[in-house]
Amino acid sequence: MSSETAPGLPLIHPDWPAPSNIHAVCTTRLGGVSQPPWAGLNLGVHVGDDPVHVRENRTRLADACGLPFDAFGWLDQVHGTEIVSLPVGDASLVPEADASFTRVAGKACAILTADCLPVILCDQKGTAVAAAHAGWRSLCGGVLEHLVAGMGLPGNTLMAWLGPAIGPQKFEVGPEVKAAFIVQHPLARAAFSSEGAREGHYMADIYLLARQRLERLGVRNIYGGGFCTVTDSQRFYSYRRDGQTGRMATVIWKS
Structure with missing residues (x-):
């Protein structure tokens, strides 16, 4: 984990x-x-x-990354397992997918x-990059499996970085979530604790999963x-903590 910042905009850089x-x-x-x-x-x-505020925020992100405003492959995320290869044909299209x-x-x-x-993922030779929205539904559904398959590269040539998410001390789930993971892979049991x-619920470690x-x-x-x-309210948005709230972005690209 790194807490490095970029000039003009606080950013976390993967270590x-x-x-x-x-x-x-x-x-x-x-x-x-944003207000x-x-x-x-x-x-x-x-x-x-306010869309005007969001556009300004996205402009600030683009400037901090040294990228054009339209370089970002934003997705319409639906907690599913669809993946897309960027760029898509129509530059104005925001595809319904949870990984690219x-x-x-x-x-x-x-x-x-x-x-x-x-x-986020990349290969050791720097030829490809990828990113996934891996909430528990997408993760359990196989979004990472679909993404690695789509990249067409052996797993042992890839590296991954896990960004900010709800921690294992705050992610309480029902028994159906635990069962959904364990029925696929029994070792997932280690990621759940009572x-x-x-009562009848579990704390889940999405990082371990x-x-x-x-x-x-x-x-x-x-x-x-x-x-x-959830616990780092100064730095992060949290839907579970606040309900109506904003969204952070995790971005990866190659030069």
């Missing part, structure tokens, strides 16, 4: 050994123009915020979150994790 042509950032809620309850750098157009990948330099894969887990949860999935795909170089969007 991972990516090739020099791979660039990635994760925003915080700091540095934007409460989206206060700060809200980048989501679907949460009720690209081999095109200067095109950024972008994921919006406010508790769900953002996962300690601190209401994602690591297990990636490891089964052959991805051994996994970094990040350790954040908690």
Whole structure:
């Protein structure tokens, strides 16, 4: 985990050994123009915020990344498992998907979150980048499996970074969530604990669940994790904590 910041806009930079042509950032809620309850750098157009404010926030992100405004491959995320290859044919289209990948330099894969887990990937040669919106539904449904398959690269040539998400001490889920993971992979049992949860419920470690999935795909170089969007209210938006709130972006691109 890294807390480095970029000039003019507080950004988290993944602490991972990516090739020099791979660039990635994760925003915080700091540095934007949105007003409460989206206060700060809200980048989501679907949460009720003033579109003018969101556009200004996205412009600030583009400037901080040194990218054109239209370089970002924003998605209409639906907690599913669809993936897209960027760029899409129509530049004005926002595809309904929860993950994207690209081999095109200067095109950024972008994921919006406010508790769900953002996962970014690249290969050791720096030829491809990818990003996934890995909330529990997408994760359990196989979004990472679909994404790695779409990239067409062996898992052992990839590395991953896990961005800010709800921490294991705050992610209470029902028994159906635990059962959905365990029926696919019994080792997922280790990611659930009854300690601190209401009776009949469990605390889930979405970071561990994602690591297990990636490891089964052959991805051994996994970094990040350790954040908690719920408890770190100064830096992060959290839907579970606040209900109506903004969205952070996790972005990756190659030069």
